[in-house]
Amino acid sequence: MSVLDGVRILDLTWGVAGPAGVLLLAEHGADVVKIEPPGGDPYRDYPGYRVWNRSRRSVALDLKSAEGKAQFLELVSTADVLVESFSPGVMARLGLDYDSLSAQFPHLVYCAVPAYPSDSRHAGRPGWDALVQARSGMQYEQQAWRPGPAFLAAPLPSVAAMYMVPTAILAALHAREETGRGQRVETSLYQGVLAFTTMLWANTEFHNDTYQSLMTKTYPPGVHQPEVIMTASGWIQSLAFSTQKKGATINAVFGLPPDLPPAQIYPELNRIYQDWKREDLLDVLQGELFQTAELIPTREAFAHPQVVFNEMAVQVDDPEVGPTIQAGMPFRLTLNPPDAPRPRPAVGQHNAEVFAETRATPSVEPRNPGLRSPLEGIRVLDFGRAFAGPFAPMLLAQLGADVIKVATPQADPQQQLLQTSTVLLGCEQGKRSLLVDVKTEEGAAIVRKLVARSDVVHHNMVTGVAARLGIDYDSLRAIKPDIISCNTYMYGPEGPLSHLGGNDSLSQALTGWEWDQGPADEGNTPLYNRFGHTDTTNAMASVVAVLLALAHRDRTGEGQEVWTSLLNAALYAKSDVYLTEDGAASEPPRMNKSQTGTGALYRLYETAEGWIQVAGVREHHWTAFCGVVGRPELETDARFGTAVSRQENRLELEALVEPIFRTQTALQWRRRLDAAGVPAEISVDTVDGESVLFDEENVRLGVVADLRHPTAGRLRQAGTFMRFSDTPSGVQRPPWTPGQHTLEIARWLGYEESAIEDYVARGILATG
DSSP states (O other), X not given: OOTTTTOEEEEEOOTTHHHHHHHHHHTTTOEEEEEEOTTOOTTTTSHHHHHHTOSSEEEEOOTTSHHHHHHHHHHHTTOSEEEEOOOTTHHHHTTOSHHHHTTTOTXXXXXXXXXXXXXXXXXXXXXXXXXXXXXXXXXXXXXXXXXXXXXXXXXXXXXXXXXXXXXXHHHHHHHHHHHSOOOXXXXXXXXXXXXXXXXXXXXXXXXXXHHHHTTOOOSSOOTTGGGEEEEXXXXXXXXXXXXXXXXXXXXXXXXXXXXXXXXXXHHHHHHHXXXXXHHHHHHXXXXXXXXXXXXXXXXXXXXXXXXXXXXXXXXXXXXXXXXXXXXXXXXXESSSOOOOOOOOOOTTTTHHHHHHOOOOOOOXXXXXXXXXXXXXXXXEEEOOOTTHHHHHHHHHHHTTOEEEEEEOSSOOXXXXXXTTSHHHHTTOTTOEEEEEOTTSHHHHHHHHHHHHTOSEEEEOOOTTHHXXXXXXXXXXXXXXXXXXXXXXXXXXXXXXXTTOOOOHXXXXXXXXXXXXXXXXXXXXXXXXXXXXXXHHHHHHHHHHHHHHHHHHHHHHXXXXXXEEEHHHXXXXXXXXXXXXXXXXXXXXXXXXXXXXXXXXXXXEEEOSSSEEEEXXXXXXXXXXXXXXXXXXXXXXXXXXXXHHHHHHTHHHHHHHHHHHHTTSOHHHHHHHHHHHTOXXXXXXXXXXXXXXXXXXXXXXXXXXXXXXETTTEEEEEEOOSOEESSSOOOOXXXXXXXXXXHHHHHHHTTOOHHHHHHHHHTTSEEOO
C-alpha cells in the first residue's frame, strides 16, 4: 500500500518549489490534482515541467468565473491539502485564501509558497528565483571567477523550498491526526535562502571571527575548489586528505615525499593527474577508500552505475516526446516504495474523470486537540556527524520533536574543528546534547534505554558502522518494534560505491552542480557551490522520508527503515534535466561564461555602482525594458523580436545594453525598472549575513532566531523555515555545547546520582 493512499492534494503551484515538492507526495500515493487555467500553466514549455508535473491528474478551471470557482470549491470539499504559490493577495481576491475557506473546510491543510513571507515588507516584490537570490544576498555568497556577485546556475532558493513544501504538508497532516484540524502552513523562497546559508550566516557576540573563518568566501575561489582537477580524460573531484583506510596517504599512492607540506599537495596532484585517465585514477583512489568522484554534467549522471542501482534514473513514456529517462524519488521507505511514475497529463485531461468521482469530505477524530507543535511528543535520537546528518534532526526539532544529539566523548579532529564554526551552529540548533561512550557495555545500555523511549533514530554512517555500534535497524526494532530508522548515506546502502563515504563536494561533482556553475560548457573550470547545499538537500529529503514513515505508523502502528543519499538528493534537485530516446538531454537555459545569467533579460548587469538583477521573463517586459534602457528601436529589431530570437542573439543584445547599465547606479536602475514594471532587484552584499540577521522584521517573523549561547554569547542565526497557524513551529534552544544535557538526560532515564558520578569518572558519560 502506498503511504498516502486516500490523501487528495489540489496543486495550484507554478515554478519549481511547488511542482517538484508535490511530486514527492504524488509518487508516494497522494491523489494530486493539478488545477490549471484553460490554456494550461504558462510555464509548461520549461523542460523541468515535464518531470515535476508527472504522476498527477490535470483539471482545467477558470477560477475567475463563477462556474469555475464553484467547481473548484466542490473539489476543495473532497481535498485534504491545497497548495498554491501565487503572490500574496491573489487567492484572497478570488475569495479562495485560507481565511475564506477554513470555516467551511476546517479539515483543510492549506500550504502557501510565496517568494517572501506573506506578512513581510518584501511580500509585494516580484518573486522570480534570481530576484530572491539577489535581494537576499545569496548571489554575493557564491564564489566566482571574477569579483562581485555570481548568478546561480540553478534556482537554489526554489530547490530548498521544494523539500520544505512536502515537509510542511506532512507535518500538518500528522498534527491533524492529533487535533482533527487543518491549518495554514507557509514556506517561501526567502526561507529557502536561509536554509542554504545556515552554515555560512551566523553572528556571535564572542569569537565571531573564529566561527566565520572555516567557510570564508575568497577570490579566487577557495573552499573545496583545489579538489577540482583535470585529468587526461576529464575532470575529477579528489579529496587528498579524506580516506577511510587506516594509514593510507595520498603521498604513498603517488610516491610523493611523506614530509611534503600540505599546501603543496594539490599543485602536485594537478601535475600528476594530467597524465592519468580519469577511470584509472578512480580505480586506484577508490580502491584506497579515498573520497573522489568523476566531475560530470547532469546529462551524464543518469548512466552512473550507482545512480542506476539506486533507481534514480527512471523511464517515463511521455506522450509528447516519447520514452524519457528522468530523475526518480530521492529516498526509499522499505515498507512503502514509490509508485511507478506516470507521464505529465495534458491540460484538462481529467476534468470529466475527477468530477464524476464520488468522494466524501475528509474528517479526523481528534485525539489531542491541545497539540502545541506539529511533532510534539516525538523523540529523535541524532547520531549524525558533520552537516548532512545533523541538519535533518534540527528541522525535526523546529517542528517540535525532542531531539537528543548522541555523540562520543572522544571528538575526532574534524569534529573539534566544526565545534567552533558556523557549520556546527547551522545544524545543531534546538537539540539536547548527550556524550556517551557507546562502545562500553554501560554506554550501550544507556543508548538502548534511549531507543526504548524514542520514535526515530537518525544518522549518516557508512554502511556497516551502525551495526557495529548496535544501532542498525534490526537491533533497534528488537528494542522498540515501531521505531523509524533513517540513514543519510553518501551513495546508498547497497551498490558499487555503497562502501564509501563522501561529502557535499562529491555529490555536486557527480550530478552536474559544479559543471553548471563553472560553467564548464562555456570553457570555465567547474566551480564548487559554496553553500554545501547537497548536504542540506540530503538532510531535507530524509525529513520527508521520516514524516512519510510517521504517516504510515499513524495508520498501521508499524515502524520501518528509510534512507536517502547525497547522490540521490543532489540529482533530484537537478531534475529539470531529462534524456530522450536518442540520448539527447533537454536542459534548462545555460549560464554564460561571465557567470551573470542565462539570457539578456534574466541576468546580472554591472552598473556604475553595484549590480542589478533583471528578470524580464514575460513578453510585455521586453517592450518596457527597451524603453528603460533608452533603445525603443530594439523592440522591433528582427534580431530580438521574439524570446527565441533574443536567446539566439543574446551576445549581441548584451553587448548593446551592458554599457548602458554602467551609466547609472544599481539603485537608479531599480527605480527606473520598477516604475516601468520590469522585475529587478539590487544584488546586495549582506557582509556574512549581518544585514539579514540584524533585520528586526526577520526576528519578528521568526525566520531569524535571536538566541543566547553558553560560550558564543548572543547568537543570531536562521530561525524557522516553515510556519504553521495552528501548531506553531519554532526554535526550542540554541545550538548545544558538547555534553551540555548529559546529566539531565541520565537522570530522566532513571540513573541514580551515584551511578552518574561513577560513569562520568570512568569516561562512560561526559559533560563537555
